[in-house]
Amino acid sequence: MNIRLLTQKIPVGISQCAMGDPVRYNAGHKHSKICTRLLGRCFEYVPVCPEVAIGLGVPRQPIRLVKSDSSADAEVRVLGVEDPALDVTEPLKEYADSLVPELQKIRGYILMQNSPSCGLRKVRRYLPNGHSHDSEGMGVFAQRLREQFPDLPMEEVGRLNDSDIRENFLTRVFAYDAWFRYVENGDEEPRPARVIEFYSAYKYLLLAHHQLETRELGRLVGNARALPPREYARRVRGKLMEILAHPASRKDRANALMHSQGHLKAYLDKDERAELAALIEDYRRGFKPLSAVLTLIRHYLPRSPHHFIHSQVLLAAEPAELGLCDFR
C-alpha cells in the first residue's frame, strides 16, 4: 500500500444553501467560503436541499422540530411554524431514503447547523404550545442519513471554521475514501489481507487519535478468521472511523511520532537522534508545529529499508494536506 498525490476530487454531500444557492425558507443562502473555496479544492460537491426537494417552495413558511410533550422519549416531528398542520416529517425521511443509492458514492457530508432538516446537533426543539423546550435535537434528514450511513464522516458547516475540527473532518473523509478504494471496492468480497494492510498503514495515525481503542482494533484485525469477510471488513471500518473521530491531541501524536522515530533509530547518529527527540518534545509542549517534525522525519525516511514505516499515513502528510493524497 503506497501513497500518491490525489488526482481526483472526493465526492462529498453538502447542504445546498452552504454553496451560496438561494434555497432557504426566506430565499436567502448561507454561503460558506471555507466549504467552496478551501475544501472545494479537495471535494467534488453533491449539493442537496431536502426541503426544496420534497416540494416546499422558495420562499416558504419556516418549519421547526416539535416534541409531542416534554418527556425524554416524546415523539419529535417537523411542523410548520405558521401552520402546525403542515407536517413534513415523513416526506423528509422518505426523501433521505430515496437518496441512498446515489449517496453510496459520497465519502463525507457537510450539513447546515440549526436546521430542523439538516442540523447535526443541538437543534432547537419546541413544545406544541410554541414554547422553546431545549436544544438537543437533530435535523430529520441528517438523522436519517446517519442511520443509513453510520460510518460516513459528517460535520456541520459552522464547525468547519475551526481548524482542528476541519483537519479532523478531512482526515476522516480521506480515510473513508481510501478504505472504499482499497478494501471494499466493488461487489467482490473484501480480502482480509487488504484490511490488515490498511490497518497497518493507519496504525500510527490511529494511535495519535486514541491509543487504547487502537489496541482493541488491533485485536479485532488480528482475528480475521473469526468472522465472514464482509462482516470483518464492516466491523473494522466502523471501529477505524470511530477512532479517527476522536481529536488527535499533541500528547498522543507526539507518542506516535516517538514510535516512528524508533524505526529510524538504527539509521541515525547520536546527534541526529537527539535533535529529532528534542523536536518531538518541543512539538508535544506546543513550541513547534507538526510540520517541523514531519519534515525532519521525512528527510531521514529514505535511510530506512523497512516498508512499514514508509507506508505510515501519519508521516505522509499533515492533516490539512490529507485530502491531497491518495492510495493505490
Ligand code: SF4
Ligand atoms: S439547511 Fe438544508 S433544508 Fe435548509 S435551506 Fe439549507 S439545504 Fe435546504
